[in-house]
Structure formats: C-alpha cells, structure tokens
Amino acid sequence: MFSGGKQRGPGSLESPGSPGSLASLTNTLVQVTGLSPLAGPSNAEHTTTQLANDNFQRKVLMKLDLIIEQQQQILNLTRQNMTPGNDTENVLDHPCETxxxxxxxxxxxxxxxxxxxxxxxxxxxxxxxxxxxxxxxxxxxxxxxxxxxxxxxxxxxxxxxxxxxxxxxxxxxxxxxxxxxxxxxxxxxxxxxxxxxxxxxx
Missing domain, CATH: 1.10.10 (Arc Repressor Mutant, subunit A)
Known part of the structure; x- marks a missing residue:
C-alpha cells in the first residue's frame, strides 16, 4: 500500500523556499554571471571610487581651462603693449648722449x-x-x-x-x-x- 504523503523522485523540483532551491539558484547565477556571492559589495566600492575619480578629473580640467584662458588674456594684453604702431612707438628716437x-x-x-x-x-x-x-x-x-x-x-x-x-x-x-x-x-x-x-x- 502507498502512504498518504507524496514521494519525490530524484529529478523532481524542490519548493522555491527550500534550502536546496536557494543553493541551486545561487549556483546558477554564479555560472551565468561569473560573479561570486561576495562580488557585489566590492563592485559597488569600485564604482564609487571610479565616480569620485571622474569627478576629481573634471574639476582639474575645469581649473586648467580657467588657467589657460587667463594666460591667454595676459598674453593678448602683452602683445597689445608690444605691437608696433601703438602709443609707445617713436617715444624715443635714440638714447640721450648729452x-x-x-x-x-x-x-x-x-x-x-x-x-x-x-x-x-x-x-x-x-x-x-x-x-x-x-x-x-x-x-x-x-x-x-x-x-x-x-x-x-x-x-x-x-x-x-x-x-x-x-x-x-x-x-x-x-x-x-x-x-x-x-x-x-x-x-x-x-x-x-x-x-x-x-x-x-x-
């Protein structure tokens, strides 16, 4: 005679909440993604560090652009003062000798x-x-x-x-x-x- 409970064969599926099914799901994810269960937090830390580095680099580039712009302005002013034909031309024909x-x-x-x-x-x-x-x-x-x-x-x-x-x-x-x-x-x-x-x- 058969007992009242259901018997599971070797190939039968376990219920989703059982420990066996969780282990199986985890193993499947590892095989598909190539990530270990502990890889998540380290990836998050890496992402945070990368974002911080990118932000720092953007700030540095902005500062460099500002410095270059200021130097160009100074150079333009210097060229204006040194350009022949401006107000300094012919101020002195030759050095005074007497x-x-x-x-x-x-x-x-x-x-x-x-x-x-x-x-x-x-x-x-x-x-x-x-x-x-x-x-x-x-x-x-x-x-x-x-x-x-x-x-x-x-x-x-x-x-x-x-x-x-x-x-x-x-x-x-x-x-x-x-x-x-x-x-x-x-x-x-x-x-x-x-x-x-x-x-x-x-």
Whole structure:
C-alpha cells in the first residue's frame, strides 16, 4: 500500500523556499554571471571610487581651462603693449648722449600724454628682475657717460636723478612690472646709477 504523503523522485523540483532551491539558484547565477556571492559589495566600492575619480578629473580640467584662458588674456594684453604702431612707438628716437638731449626729453615730458607713453615704453622693455629692468631702461634712454654724472639724490656734487620726470616714469614702469612699492624701485635706480661710472649698464 502507498502512504498518504507524496514521494519525490530524484529529478523532481524542490519548493522555491527550500534550502536546496536557494543553493541551486545561487549556483546558477554564479555560472551565468561569473560573479561570486561576495562580488557585489566590492563592485559597488569600485564604482564609487571610479565616480569620485571622474569627478576629481573634471574639476582639474575645469581649473586648467580657467588657467589657460587667463594666460591667454595676459598674453593678448602683452602683445597689445608690444605691437608696433601703438602709443609707445617713436617715444624715443635714440638714447640721450648729452645733458642737452636729456633736457629736451624732460621738456617733452611736461606733456602728460608724452610722459604716460614714456612709462608704457619703459614698461614694455621688461627684464628678468627689477635690477635688470632698471639697467635696461637707463641704457635705452641714455648712455653710460650721461648717467655717470647723476646720483639718485644728487650727492657728491652730482645731479639729482630723483628730480627728473624720467625718474617718475621709471618708477611707475617698475611698479607695474613687478608689483612693488616705489622705494624698492628707487633703491634699484640708485644702485644702477652708483655703478654707472665703473661699468657699462647691461
């Protein structure tokens, strides 16, 4: 006689809630996806890290774009100041060789516009540092023999460079070039004039 309960053969399916069916389903998923049951959390962590890296890279690229744009703006302004045909052209035909030449230049610089153009011209000469820029300015405006007769304050019987309109233009140019205070430019000019009798301005 047969018992009242149902018998399951070897190939019969188990109920969905049974431990056997869960193990079978898990094994099937592993075979299909190639993932282990523990792979889920590590994948999530990897995804989070990747998103953070992508976000960081986007921020860096945005910063680089901003820096490049600012540098381009600076370059454009520099080119405008250095381009032939602007207001700095023909400010000075040649370096002053005598005191009379310098006096004529000073007379011309009584015109405010002329003085402003001189400041722009001196600024456009540039220089690796403050002292180099000052020497370059002096060399372009006058020769070494002329500057040997000057000191900044006019001591030791020399003429006072600080009284010249050219001095004001040089200080203004140095301040715009190097973002410095006036006294730093004054010191650099005084040092350059002090050395003028002993060596050529380079």
């Amino acid at each position: 005191l009379e030449d310098l006096e004529r230049l000073e007379k011309e610089m009584e015109d405010r516009a002329k003085k402003q153009r001189m400041t722009m011209y001196l600024r456009s000469l540039g220089g690796a540092n403050l002292n180099a820029a000052v020497r370059r300015m002096l060399r372009r405006v006058g020769n070494n023999d002329l500057w040997s007769t000057f000191s900044y304050k006019g001591r030791l019987g020399k003429r006072p460079f600080s009284k010249l309109r050219l001095c004001e233009a040089m200080i203004g140019a140095c301040q715009k070039l190097f973002k410095i205070k006036a006294d730093a430019a004054e010191d650099a000019i005084g040092q350059a004039l002090k050395l003028a009798p002993h060596r050529k301005l380079k």
